[in-house]
Amino acid sequence: MQFLLQFERWEDGELVKKELTEPSRWDVHSADEVAVTLGDLRLRIIQQPHQLAGAGVNPDKLGVAAALWDGALVLAGYLAAQPAYKYLGMRCVELGAGVGLVGLALAAMGARVTITDVAKVLPLMQANLEANGYNPARGPREGAGWAEADELEWGKPGWMQGVARLADQGVDLVVAADCCYIDQDGKSPSTPAFVETCAGLCGPSTRCLVSFERRAPEVRACLIEEAKKRFKRVKQRSTARASLRAAPRRLTAAAAAAPPTATASQQRNNCLLFVRPGSPGQSAMSSLDDQAPTVFVAPPPTGLRSAPLLVPSAPVSYDACTGDAWRAAATYVDINADVADCFGGLEPAEWHQVCFLGLGDNISALEAAATTLSPPTAARTLRRLAAEVGPACQLVAPGGTSGLAALPACQLPELFQRAAACTSELAAAGSHAAAIDTALAALQLLAHLRFGSPAAAQPYAAAARALKTVLEAAARSLAAAISEHQVLSLVSACARADRHLWLTPWVCHRWTAATEACITAGWSSGEAAVQFLxxxxxxxxxxxxxxxxxxxxxxxxxxxxxxxxTPAQLGRLLAAEAALPAHLTSTVNAWLAGWMAGVSNRRAALVRSQAKAAATTAVRARRAAAHAAAAAVEVAQGAPALAFA
Structure with missing residues (x-):
């Protein structure tokens, strides 16, 4: 089945026509209009990409409903791969439709569809209906498919009345794409109401088909748990669709449109069938989810380079105790040397747009955390942000500051202020261990950021000082044990932190004593010892x-x-020593020479041993292959096969 996305987008000031045979979120989310081809179906999708980011700050923005997503493309391709006669005259409801691709695909195949979403999305849904020929003024034609828009927000007071109104008309198929998400507490609070909505629409022969990218296993687990409460049987089936690639997350058109197969595979798209209690078995809810891991993918490079921007990295003048002043030559650094490829050569308005389009999920996650971070779950939330958003925070924009930190709409300063407040609340409540964990998690996230000037770093440096102050107070408490992991977490965060933050691992004498104890004990593992050094x-x-x-x-x-x-760890030890200025180690040169020789000889011996083992394994493999080939020839010639050890 043919799969094609056609649209226009701006590239280097020119409007360029693009054609894709597999989804690319970066490209698709930069277009105002996308022409989607699914086999014989031709659909026109209107988007509002400028509405994608900032919904957490401005509630009037559409957020994720403003554009096409992979989950909708997968589900629409799956439906389009089935025989079209199956949908003729079928009564369908799409939940959380957004731009309404899935519902429009069903209508194009002859179904009578109602696409639903929250009230603020209704104008966009109506625009897409009219763009595909479904004008309310004209009305449906006999024997042809039809689509209309309606408001439905599950979880809103009285929403089940709207569900009952839709169900009264009789529903054959319920579809939804990318309607289930996880919040900063690791839960999926809207899923129970979503499943209740699906159950309310179901009759004895209704089917529900739900697709979503597997962003977190908690979402799928919550969906299954809630569905089991309202459906009597859960059955899994697979569709022969290639999984989204990890970098970037893409999907081949042919695989997206392939029909179902009988073989289940955890690496493919899974359908979880939930059969409603009391039904004869035809009413089912299906869930398509993507098993590919969430991997950070930077926006594509611009192909341009930012002009050098030199700033002094050392003071220009010094005051003597006599009041005299003398000047010294300043050391200059190019703060644009580390600008990320995706921001290279761009003006502020341009790289702001890159952030909104390419890092929208990261911005939304930071906005959500800044407003909902709570003391009991703050440490876990901050650790998850460091793992998921940390790589995006390292993308340096022109001017030397991380793009997310320099973005006016991003709530990073508010997030760290809230983290410091949560840490203080925990310490005041006597939860010193939790306060330490929260402060360290916040410092780990903060260490990912880069700054081009002290002014850019000022709000973050203030948050770092507040975190260190609470960390010191909590660490002084005898009730809080200081672990090896916490010692390593702090020293590694300080080592990675930007120079303008001036983070050091000094906390208090008790923390220093814990560090000395770890060194004396030799650390619990070689990796921990190497990381500390x-x-x-x-x-x-x-x-x-x-x-x-x-x-x-x-x-x-x-x-x-x-x-x-390992040889790699020994190499890291040598590199760590080499980073020290030579004049500092002059007092231990004799000892250091012996230490370096021992590490180098040990590393060389391990490399030789590994090379010898690899060569021996290769020789044995070649011999085994030769013996197998000889045995095959003898068998072919009628001689008995011999076994070789």
């Missing part, structure tokens, strides 16, 4: 820690004391 040396090299020869020797000896170090 790397971070400590990086902080010393950047001037954030004083070089203590005895501490350096103890940390270095603790690292090499682990017998299970």
């Amino acid at each position: 790397e971070s400590w040396c990086a902080l010393v090299a950047r001037g954030r820690l004083h070089f203590a020869p005895a501490k350096f020797q103890a940390a270095a000896e603790a690292a090499v004391g682990h017998e299970d170090l």
